Amino acid sequence: MPTGLLLLNLGTPEAPTTSAVRRYLREFLSDPRVLDIPGIPRAILLNLVILPFRPKQSAHAYRQVWDADRGSPLMYHSRDLTAAVTEKLGPSWHVELAMRYGSPSIATAMVGLQRALCDRVVVLPLFPQYASSSTGTAIARVLDLAKHQWNVPALAVINQFHDDPGFLGAFEAVARPALAAAGADHVLFSFHGLPVRQILKSDPTHDRCFAASDCCDRLANPSCYRAQSFATARALASRLGLAAGAWSVCFQSRLGRIPWIEPHTDVVIDELAKKGVKRVAVICPAFVADCLETIEEIGMRARAQFKAAGGEELVLVPSLNSSPAWVDAVVAMAQQHGHKSLPIVA
Numbered sequence: 001m002p003t004g005l006l007l008l009n010l011g012t013p014e015a016p017t018t019s020a021v022r023r024y025l026r027e028f029l030s031d032p033r034v035l036d037i038p039g040i041p042r043a044i045l046l047n048l049v050i051l052p053f054r055p056k057q058s059a060h061a062y063r064q065v066w067d068a069d070r071g072s073p074l075m076y077h078s079r080d081l082t083a084a085v086t087e088k089l090g091p092s093w094h095v096e097l098a099m100r101y102g103s104p105s106i107a108t109a110m111v112g113l114q115r116a117l118c119d120r121v122v123v124l125p126l127f128p129q130y131a132s133s134s135t136g137t138a139i140a141r142v143l144d145l146a147k148h149q150w151n152v153p154a155l156a157v158i159n160q161f162h163d164d165p166g167f168l169g170a171f172e173a174v175a176r177p178a179l180a181a182a183g184a185d186h187v188l189f190s191f192h193g194l195p196v197r198q199i200l201k202s203d204p205t206h207d208r209c210f211a212a213s214d215c216c217d218r219l220a221n222p223s224c225y226r227a228q229s230f231a232t233a234r235a236l237a238s239r240l241g242l243a244a245g246a247w248s249v250c251f252q253s254r255l256g257r258i259p260w261i262e263p264h265t266d267v268v269i270d271e272l273a274k275k276g277v278k279r280v281a282v283i284c285p286a287f288v289a290d291c292l293e294t295i296e297e298i299g300m301r302a303r304a305q306f307k308a309a310g311g312e313e314l315v316l317v318p319s320l321n322s323s324p325a326w327v328d329a330v331v332a333m334a335q336q337h338g339h340k341s342l343p344i345v346a
Contacts, residue, residue: 002094003338004118004153006109007082007330008125008138009289011101012072016062022055028101033137036198058292065295075099077289078126080322081330088331093338094118100138110145113153120154122337124330126288128167129228130160131194132202156337162228163235166329167288172239173325175283175317179240182315184281186272187242188265189233190298191286193251196259199226226251226261232285252284252302253293269302273309280306283317288326290319 013024029035029050035042062072070076082097089095094116098109113121125138139157146153161167179187196210203209208221216227233249252265272280282302284294299316306314320326 001117001119002092003334004113004116004121005085005089005093005095005334005338006106006113006121006123006142007078007085007095007097008106008123008142009074009078009097009099010127010134010138011099012074012291013059013062014102015071016059016066018055018059021059021062022051024102025055025058026051031101031133031137033140034133036133036195036201061292061296064300065292072291073295074289074291077291077319077321081289081327084322084327085330085334088327089334093334100134100141106138106141107145110142110149114149114151118153120156120338122334123155123157124333125159127286128160128164128232128288129162129191129225129286130223131198131225133194133198134192135159158333158337160228161333162232164329164333166325166332167320168232168235168239170320170323170325170329171236171283171285174320174323175236175240178315178317179281182279182281182313182317184279184315185246186277186280187237187240187247188268188272188280188282189229189236189247189249190252190265190282190284191229191232191249192293193254193260193264194225196261199224199261229286236283236285252297265298265302266305269306269311269314270309273306273311278312280311280314281317282314284319288320290321294319 011024011028013020026046029046032042035046065073067073067076078097082095086095094113096109096112098104098106100106123139123142125135127134139159142155146155199209202223202225203221208215209224216224216230219227219231221227230249237247248268250263250265250268251261254260254264282298284298287294294316303314
């Protein structure tokens, strides 16, 4: 029987249209792990504040990155990765790709693994740093579906790989030539942001996260997304030989008026320009595939912002996508965990 590998990403609208984006956002933001407020306030915020306005704005952004032939970058890069990993693993494995929201669904992928008679399945959410709103919700959905199968599959779950040598080596391989070509004065490691309250929820002792200004200089809370992000950045800076002061960490994509983890990418970009930094390169190690948040938010909007503030150039370093080193890293993680599958009790 083959071993299964389930690759999971967040998802993408089916088209860069207002109606398609609205359907996607409705599913995405209805998840209590994403919009983590009580049900009635969440419904009011979603239906009266977000969905009447946000889909049109987001659809415009998606049109900036949509490929006429291949569609959403997140989708086609994920499919390319799946195809390359499938070829590399060979016939003793069966690989499925699924999105937490939208298509292809996790439910469909689970059926595919079942029909392939996989005796165990490695579950790999493609989010290097653990967050309940990404990794957590993807794993929870897999477990919920698995427990309802008559033959409950044995699963090995990889819930983070922020310090995995293969992952770090793959980003180094992509970033090194890009940085050499960019001639940057400063390197930004920009991670997706999270509300502060979600970081606090990740701390079971309630006394480690934000207990000190330097708490993320170490993994005091091993489940802390912010601390894992800083650990990834430190490891990559070391591998790339970046001098102290020549790089920094920031967090992008904040929404609303509630506190989000800092420093904020848009604020840091303006500060760098004011300090006289002329050329910036941005690496986004929370994303293993280029998508709206990398191409449009950083490669387009952040670039325009930096130049408007007085900088000369801001360059987006490509993500891992289906680069050979990343394919090898995914294969290695799958093989490492393929024999460690643990049964789930329904």
